[in-house]
Amino acid sequence: MLCSRIRTLRTMRQAVPLDCEKAKALLQSTDTFLFDCDGVLWNGGDVIKDANAVVNKLQELGKKVFLVTNNSTKTRDEYVAKCAKLGFNCNEPQVISTSxxxxxxxxxxxxxxxxxxxxxxxxxxxxxxxxxxxxxxxxxxxxxxxxxxxxxxxxxxxxxxxxxxxxxxxxxxxxxxxxxxxxxxxxxxxxxxxxxxxxxxxxxxxxxxxxxxxxxxxxxxxxxxxMGKPSREVFEALRRQHGLDPARTVMVGDK
Amino acid sequence: MLCSRIRTLRTMRQAVPLDCEKAKALLQSTDTFLFDCDGVLWNGGDVIKDANAVVNKLQELGKKVFLVTNNSTKTRDEYVAKCAKLGFNCNEPQVISTSxxxxxxxxxxxxxxxxxxxxxxxxxxxxxxxxxxxxxxxxxxxxxxxxxxxxxxxxxxxxxxxxxxxxxxxxxxxxxxxxxxxxxxxxxxxxxxxxxxxxxxxxxxxxxxxxxxxxxxxxxxxxxxxMGKPSREVFEALRRQHGLDPARTVMVGDK
CATH class of the missing domain: 3.40.50.1000 (HAD superfamily/HAD-like)
Structure with a gap:
C-alpha cells in the first residue's frame, strides 16, 4: 500500500509519478521528508486523498517528517489541532511555520x-x-x-x-x-x-x-x-535545530 | 529681475545655477516650460520663493507654461484654485495632472x-x-x-x-x-x-x-x-494636445 501511496510523491525537478522501484530507492536514501501543507496535504479544510496515510506511514517507518508552511496566520498548536482533525499524526516540533x-x-x-x-x-x-x-x-x-x-x-x-x-x-x-x-x-x-x-x-x-x-x-x-520558502532560512533553521542532512532530505511540494 | 529669477532654474542633467548668459540662451531656445509642482513651485501649501514670479514672467514673455503633477488627489480646477492662492497666473488647460x-x-x-x-x-x-x-x-x-x-x-x-x-x-x-x-x-x-x-x-x-x-x-x-512622470505618456499627451516641440521644451524638476 505504501508503494502505491508513495507514487503520489513527485521529485522536485520532474513532476513524474514514481514507480515502485524508484519509490523504494527514495525511501532507502531519505531520512527526512519536508511537506508543503496547502495544496499538498490539504486544500483549505479538506485533506488531500491519502496524504494523511502517507505521512503517518513514513513516520511508522522511522522517517522524520516536517510540515513546512509559509502561512503565518496560525500558531503551531493550531496546526497540530488541524492535523489531528484531518488524520495526520503530528506534534508541535514537526510544524515549521513562518510565525x-x-x-x-x-x-x-x-x-x-x-x-x-x-x-x-x-x-x-x-x-x-x-x-x-x-x-x-x-x-x-x-x-x-x-x-x-x-x-x-x-x-x-x-x-x-x-x-x-x-x-x-x-x-x-x-x-x-x-x-x-x-x-x-x-x-x-x-x-x-x-x-x-x-x-x-x-x-x-x-x-x-x-x-x-x-x-x-x-x-x-x-x-x-x-523566513519562509523558498528562502534558505527555513532549511537553515531545520538544520540548526534538527541536524538534518540535506543529502538525505526530500521536500514534497506542489510547485 | 528675470535674469536673477531664471537662475533658479537648473538644467536637468546638471544641477548647477545658470549664469545670466546661459539663462538668456535658454529663453531663446525654449518655447515651452514644464514645471514639476511639489518641491519646485510649492511645498505643500507654501510657495517656493520667487517660483510664482518666474512662472508669471515666462508667460508674459510669451512662453507656454504647463504645471505637471503626478498627484492624483486633486482635480484640475482645484489646482487652478491653489495656483491663484499662491500667486501663479494659471488656468485649467495648463494643469497636466495624472487624474x-x-x-x-x-x-x-x-x-x-x-x-x-x-x-x-x-x-x-x-x-x-x-x-x-x-x-x-x-x-x-x-x-x-x-x-x-x-x-x-x-x-x-x-x-x-x-x-x-x-x-x-x-x-x-x-x-x-x-x-x-x-x-x-x-x-x-x-x-x-x-x-x-x-x-x-x-x-x-x-x-x-x-x-x-x-x-x-x-x-x-x-x-x-x-500615466505620470517619468512615463512617456505625459509627454505624448502634451504633444498630442498642444503640439509641443520636444527640442524647444524644458522640464523643470527637482529630481
Missing amino acids: YLTVQYLKSLHFDKKVYLVGSSGLSREMDAAGIRHLGEGPDVMEGNVFDGRLDHIRLDPEVGAVVVGFDSHISFNKILKASSYLKNPDVLFIATNRDERFPMEHIVCPGTGTMVTAVAVASGREPTI | YLTVQYLKSLHFDKKVYLVGSSGLSREMDAAGIRHLGEGPDVMEGNVFDGRLDHIRLDPEVGAVVVGFDSHISFNKILKASSYLKNPDVLFIATNRDERFPMEHIVCPGTGTMVTAVAVASGREPTI
Whole structure:
C-alpha cells in the first residue's frame, strides 16, 4: 500500500509519478521528508486523498517528517489541532511555520526591543509565547484626509526595533506608513514571513503576503529578510535545530 | 529681475545655477516650460520663493507654461484654485495632472465600461466630469477573518473594464483583492497614475502611489500602464494636445 501511496510523491525537478522501484530507492536514501501543507496535504479544510496515510506511514517507518508552511496566520498548536482533525499524526516540533521561524530568528539575535507587527494572531501569539513585545495587530485605518493636519497624529514608539510583515487582512495606509517610518532607522530590522503573491481562487484573486511585504518594501526603500520558502532560512533553521542532512532530505511540494 | 529669477532654474542633467548668459540662451531656445509642482513651485501649501514670479514672467514673455503633477488627489480646477492662492497666473488647460491624463487616456480608447477605482476624489471627479462610470472610492475594509466563509461575500461587477490605481489613503485588503480579481480578466485595462514610492517627511515616511500600485501589480501578476512622470505618456499627451516641440521644451524638476 505504501508503494502505491508513495507514487503520489513527485521529485522536485520532474513532476513524474514514481514507480515502485524508484519509490523504494527514495525511501532507502531519505531520512527526512519536508511537506508543503496547502495544496499538498490539504486544500483549505479538506485533506488531500491519502496524504494523511502517507505521512503517518513514513513516520511508522522511522522517517522524520516536517510540515513546512509559509502561512503565518496560525500558531503551531493550531496546526497540530488541524492535523489531528484531518488524520495526520503530528506534534508541535514537526510544524515549521513562518510565525515560528520568525520568532526563532528574533530569539537567535537576542532581540529585546518591540516588534511593529503587520500580521495576524499566528504571529502575535507566537511572539507572546516567546515573551517578545509587539504592537500593531488589528485594524488601523486612516480617518479623514491624509494631507489634512500633515499626519501629525502619527505616533511612533521609540522602543520598536523590528518590523515584521506577514499576512494581514487589515493591511492599510496607516500600517504601511508606520512600518515604513520605523524602517527609516537602518538599525530597525525588516523581517517578512514570505513573499507569496496570491492565492488564486475560483472567481477572485486573494492577495498573498507578498503584496503586503512589497508595499512596505516600496514605501521604505528596504528589502526584508524572508523566513519562509523558498528562502534558505527555513532549511537553515531545520538544520540548526534538527541536524538534518540535506543529502538525505526530500521536500514534497506542489510547485 | 528675470535674469536673477531664471537662475533658479537648473538644467536637468546638471544641477548647477545658470549664469545670466546661459539663462538668456535658454529663453531663446525654449518655447515651452514644464514645471514639476511639489518641491519646485510649492511645498505643500507654501510657495517656493520667487517660483510664482518666474512662472508669471515666462508667460508674459510669451512662453507656454504647463504645471505637471503626478498627484492624483486633486482635480484640475482645484489646482487652478491653489495656483491663484499662491500667486501663479494659471488656468485649467495648463494643469497636466495624472487624474486628467488618466481620463484623457480612457477617452482616447473610447472606453465605455466601468472603472474599478483605487484612488481619491481627484480621479473620481475627473471621471464624473467626463461621464466615465466608476466604483470603489472610499473606505472598504475587511470585516472578520478573511478565511472564514471563503470570501463568498466578495461581489464583482461584470461591467468593470478597467482598474485605475492612484493615491488612496483608504488602500485595504478588500481593495487589493477586488482590483486583482478584476485584473484576472486580461481584457480589463490596468492603469496607474504614477509609481512614486514615498513622500519623505520629517519624522515619518508617507507611502506614495507606487506602494498601492505595486501591491495590486504583485497580487494580480500584471503591470500597469503609467500615466505620470517619468512615463512617456505625459509627454505624448502634451504633444498630442498642444503640439509641443520636444527640442524647444524644458522640464523643470527637482529630481
